[in-house]
Amino acid sequence: SAVISQKPSRDICQRGTSLTIQCQVDSQVTMMFWYRQQPGQSLTLIATANQGSEATYESGFVIDKFPISRPNLTFSTLTVSNMSPEDSSIYLCSGTGQRSTEAFFGQGTRLTVV
Amino acid sequence: SQQGEEDPQALSIQEGENATMNCSYKTSINNLQWYRQNSGRGLVHLILIRSNEREKHSGRLRVTLDTSKKSSSLLITASRAADTASYFCATARGTPLVFGKGTRLSVIA
Numbered sequence: 001s002a003v004i005s006q007k008p009s010r011d012i013c014q015r016g017t018s019l020t021i022q023c024q025v026d027s028q029v030t031m032m033f034w035y036r037q038q039p040g041q042s043l044t045l046i047a048t049a050n051q052g053s054e055a056t057y058e059s060g061f062v063i064d065k066f067p068i069s070r071p072n073l074t075f076s077t078l079t080v081s082n083m084s085p086e087d088s089s090i091y092l093c094s095g096t097g098q099r100s101t102e103a104f105f106g107q108g109t110r111l112t113v114v
Numbered sequence: 115s116q117q118g119e120e121d122p123q124a125l126s127i128q129e130g131e132n133a134t135m136n137c138s139y140k141t142s143i144n145n146l147q148w149y150r151q152n153s154g155r156g157l158v159h160l161i162l163i164r165s166n167e168r169e170k171h172s173g174r175l176r177v178t179l180d181t182s183k184k185s186s187s188l189l190i191t192a193s194r195a196a197d198t199a200s201y202f203c204a205t206a207r208g209t210p211l212v213f214g215k216g217t218r219l220s221v222i223a
Contacts, residue, residue: 006156033210039154042202043213090154094210101145101206105156 002027006093006106013083013113020079021091021109028073029095029104034066037090037108046091049076083113118146118186118203118214126220133190135217137203138183144206146179148188151200151216160188160201195223 003026013019023032034055035043047055047068055068070076080087093106118139127133137146145164149157163170163179163186170177176189190197198221204211 004156031209037154040218042215043157045210045212048210092156094157096209101209101211102147102159102162103149103157103204103211104159107156108154110154 002029002095002097002104004093004095004104004106006109008109009107010110011112013111015084015113017083018079018081019083019111020077021093023076023078023093023095023106025074025095025104027097029097030073031096032070032076033094033096033103034068034076034078035092035094037092039090043092046078049078049093080111083111085113087111088113118205118212120201120203120214120217122217123215124218124220126222127193129193129195129221129223131193133193133197133219133221135188135201135203135219137186137188137214139186139203139205139214140184141205141207143181144208146177146186147204147206147211148175148177148186149202149204149213151202153199157202190219193219193221195221197221 005024032049034046047057049070067079091109094103118137121136147162148160151157174191179186200216202216203214
């Protein structure tokens with residue numbers, strides 16, 4: 001199994017600013033993903049973080065708004081840019097290993113935009 | 115969409131009772147997984163059942179899979195207050211996982 005450390009755990013941000021969320025994995029994972037979860041809702045995939053190349057974004061999410069980096073196999077960042085109150089949500093990073101599709105999750109970042 | 119749909123959306127039971135949650139999905143899958151989430155935190159993997167399996171056990175958890183009906187169920191036996199959480203099914207056909215809407219379980223002591 002893998003342990004994913006995600007930070008910050010929560011933040012309150014002013015609209016128009018940006019927040020970068022970091023995820024560090026204690027072992028190599030093949031795939032890393034970023035999800036958004038509205039309160040009481042399911043997880044919505046934002047993008048797949050690709051090592052050393054541009055992330056693959058899902059419909060409705062764009063790089064200018066959610067730039068993602070993954071410089072190596074164990075680290076990734078998600079930036080929420082030019083935030084508005086509609087961006088208030090929980091953001092989760094996730095990773096899967098080489099031999100299984102079982103996913104490991106960070107503890108989530110609870111973002112409130114005021 | 116491959117997204118699973120859990121049923122019921124919310125479930126409230128007394129400690130010691132069994133809790134059953136159901137998941138339906140739309141497309142063929144390689145495996146189906148169940149996760150637990152406490153209070154909006156990270157999800158924790160509970161159990162994985164492959165498409166060629168019909169039933170799987172892990173401690174107090176029992177999962178069934180019916181690929182002909184595209185449905186799965188999660189049974190938690192002898193529930194405890196600590197089982198209070200949201201439970202999500204996730205279907206896998208390659209990556210990434212696609213999560214259902216979840217069932218909020220409340221176990222009352």
